[in-house]
Amino acid sequence: MLNVRSIWNGAISFGLVSIPIKLVNATESHSISFRQIHVEDGGRIRYRKVCELEEKEVSGAEIGKAYEDADGSMIPITDEDLSHLPLPTARTIEIVAFVPADRIDPLQMDAAYYLAAGGAPAAKPYTLLREALKRSNKVAVAKFALRGKERLGMLRVVGDAIAMHGLLWPDEVRAPEGVAPDTNVTVNDKELDLADALMDTLGEIDIEELHDEYREALEEVVAAKAAGEAPPQSPEPARGGKVLDLMAALEKSVKAAKESRGEEASEEDGSQEDAEVTHLPARKRTAKKTAAKKSTGKKTAAKKTTASSSAKKTASKSSQSTKKTAAKKSTAKKTTAKQQSAKKPASRKRSA
Numbered sequence: 001m002l003n004v005r006s007i008w009n010g011a012i013s014f015g016l017v018s019i020p021i022k023l024v025n026a027t028e029s030h031s032i033s034f035r036q037i038h039v040e041d042g043g044r045i046r047y048r049k050v051c052e053l054e055e056k057e058v059s060g061a062e063i064g065k066a067y068e069d070a071d072g073s074m075i076p077i078t079d080e081d082l083s084h085l086p087l088p089t090a091r092t093i094e095i096v097a098f099v100p101a102d103r104i105d106p107l108q109m110d111a112a113y114y115l116a117a118g119g120a121p122a123a124k125p126y127t128l129l130r131e132a133l134k135r136s137n138k139v140a141v142a143k144f145a146l147r148g149k150e151r152l153g154m155l156r157v158v159g160d161a162i163a164m165h166g167l168l169w170p171d172e173v174r175a176p177e178g179v180a181p182d183t184n185v186t187v188n189d190k191e192l193d194l195a196d197a198l199m200d201t202l203g204e205i206d207i208e209e210l211h212d213e214y215r216e217a218l219e220e221v222v223a224a225k226a227a228g229e230a231p232p233q234s235p236e237p238a239r240g241g242k243v244l245d246l247m248a249a250l251e252k253s254v255k256a257a258k259e260s261r262g263e264e265a266s267e268e269d270g271s272q273e274d275a276e277v278t279h280l281p282a283r284k285r286t287a288k289k290t291a292a293k294k295s296t297g298k299k300t301a302a303k304k305t306t307a308s309s310s311a312k313k314t315a316s317k318s319s320q321s322t323k324k325t326a327a328k329k330s331t332a333k334k335t336t337a338k339q340q341s342a343k344k345p346a347s348r349k350r351s352a
Contacts, residue, residue, distance in 0.1 A: 008146055009118065010091040012129065012155075019125040020118030021093070023146075026163055027112055032218050093144040093153065093164070101139045104154055107173050110166035115155070126162070133157050141167075194250035201257040 008023035036045040048057045066074040093115075117126040133140065133156065140155035142164070152167040221231040 006116065007113075010093060010144070011118075012115065012142075013092045013094045014125070014129055015095075017125050017128075019129060020122040021126070022116040022118050023164075024114045024116055025111075026114045030212065030215060032215060032222070091145075093142045093155075095140045095142045095155070097141045098133075098136060098138045099141055100137070101156065104139065104141075104167070105173065108152075108167045108170070109154075110168055113164045113166070114158075115162045115164055129155075130157055130160070130162055133162070191247060191250065194247065194254060198250060198254045198257060201254055201261070203261075 004024055006022035006024050010021065010023070012019040012021055037043060038045060049060075049063065050056065051058050065077045067077055068074055115126075117123055129140075142153045142155055144151055144153055146166075152169055154165045154167055155162055156165070157163075217232075217234070224231045
């Protein structure tokens with residue numbers, strides 16, 4: 001059992017089963033608080049509760065509650081009036097439903113409490129409810145009254161205990177209207193791939209390793225001042241590298257995350273250095289790319305035309321050369337035939 005004071009005593013109503021419990025705060029604040037002082041002499045500045053009619057300070061025992069009406073008049077409300085409220089949840093956490101945990105919007109979650117069993121008789125039904133919640137993989141939705149108003153709660157198992165999260169009523173959660181960007185933005189697959197790579201590089205972390213560095217630094221300042229020493233100087237914030245666009249920013253982030261984990265970054269990661277993140281207009285970049293494509297297309301067409309022309313010239317020369325060679329061979333054959341024809345008659349005359 002925690003060595004903390006219970007803030008509410010009552011019972012969990014689970015159908016016809018009643019479980020006596022004590023409500024205990026599940027969280028605590030470790031933030032450093034300051035007092036207000038008079039700068040000139042260091043005197044404490046205090047807020048005193050003064051009656052406006054008598055213009056004198058009053059003690060806590062003399063202070064009560066009242067509701068201010070629309071005309072400014074005060075309607076006193078006593079603790080006895082509140083004790084007679086027709087609420088079944090005045091001293092009971094009334095379970096109204098069991099639902100999957102993902103049905104509860106995290107935006108509704110408020111303060112957290114532990115529900116401690118109220119004595120030995122509560123041990124058996126308390127354990128029964130805890131094990132039933134475990135086996136069902138569900139959470140219990142309940143209504144209860146605390147500090148003068150009825151509230152909504154969610155009961156779930158934490159270790160061997162039952163915890164309760166106060167929930168805001170659904171109509172107390174604002175709709176996210178006007179929050180998202182009102183301009184049409186397109187994210188391409190390459191940017192999503194880089195974002196996924198950055199998420200994978202950062203990976204997971206044990207949340208127990210995280211701590212409040214601001215509070216630790218503030219404690220150092222307070223300790224130094226108390227010892228009459230100069231407060232420690234804060235290191236200069238790291239300067240962000242300049243990048244040309246979102247893609248380069250993602251690449252640089254992936255590179256930095258890998259280096260922080262001792263991994264080797266590829267040459268493609270973080271190729272841009274020392275520039276501010278500037279989102280270039282999409283139309284201009286498209287125009288440049290289109291112009292570049294047209295220019296490339298023209299150059300390619302020109303190369304094709306030149307190659308075709310050269311091929312035609314080469315073919316023409318080859319054809320002419322072939323024709324000349326054929327002509328020479330034909331002339332040579334005719335000459336040889338004439339010579340042979342001239343020799344044969346001479347031979348016949350000699351034999352005669």
